[in-house]
Amino acid sequence: MPTTNPSGWPQGAEVTELAAALLAQGRHLLNLRLGLESTAPAPHPALAQRGGCFVELHRGGARVASAGSFRPQGPLGEALAQQLEAALADMRLGSPTPDLRLEITALGTPDFIETPDEASALAQLRPGEDAVVLFHGCRQAGFLPRMWAELPSPALLVAALKHQLGREPTDWRGMMLARLPALCCMEDMEC
Numbered sequence: 001m002p003t004t005n006p007s008g009w010p011q012g013a014e015v016t017e018l019a020a021a022l023l024a025q026g027r028h029l030l031n032l033r034l035g036l037e038s039t040a041p042a043p044h045p046a047l048a049q050r051g052g053c054f055v056e057l058h059r060g061g062a063r064v065a066s067a068g069s070f071r072p073q074g075p076l077g078e079a080l081a082q083q084l085e086a087a088l089a090d091m092r093l094g095s096p097t098p099d100l101r102l103e104i105t106a107l108g109t110p111d112f113i114e115t116p117d118e119a120s121a122l123a124q125l126r127p128g129e130d131a132v133v134l135f136h137g138c139r140q141a142g143f144l145p146r147m148w149a150e151l152p153s154p155a156l157l158v159a160a161l162k163h164q165l166g167r168e169p170t171d172w173r174g175m176m177l178a179r180l181p182a183l184c185c186m187e188d189m190e191c
Contacts, residue, residue: 018046019185026102029084047077052107055083057100065090070133070142076106101187105144107131108181118172122154130179134161141165145182
């Protein structure tokens with residue numbers, strides 16, 4: 001069960017336990033949704049803590065459905081259940097089947113980087129570790145940590161987020177960044 005562990009989350013055996021708990025709970029919920037017998041896994045205390053979540057469903061190594069939210073709106077366990085249901089409603093999926101594999105990215109509480117200077121904000125990002133959300137007014141755009149592989153520098157990543165918001169790469173007026181600790185875990189695949 002491969003995992004990645006950015007800073008801001010439990011370390012060592014604790015992160016392995018949390019990843020296992022997320023996958024066990026996700027598989028249990030998926031099995032119930034498929035009408036299969038499933039025993040509820042032992043509760044993990046982190047699932048009761050506030051957190052956001054993304055769920056992706058894979059079949060044959062390809063992503064076939066996804067749903068998620070950067071916004072921690074309640075307990076992580078509830079976010080997991082909500083996003084799994086949303087992913088199962090994704091029209092790309094077709095009929096859900098037991099061969100689906102789960103990828104879950106759990107997100108902690110956002111750390112808002114408040115600075116009028118873009119360079120100072122970029123210096124506080126942790127490439128390869130953070131989920132990043134850029135805000136401009138009521139609009140937002142975000143990337144999960146895997147996007148650092150495609151956009152390896154903070155400047156490139158934030159420029160891509162600005163593009164999603166329809167802003168110029170050099171425009172920092174009215175912008176605010178948030179970084180979120182993230183834990184990605186997958187069944188039988190590399191995260």
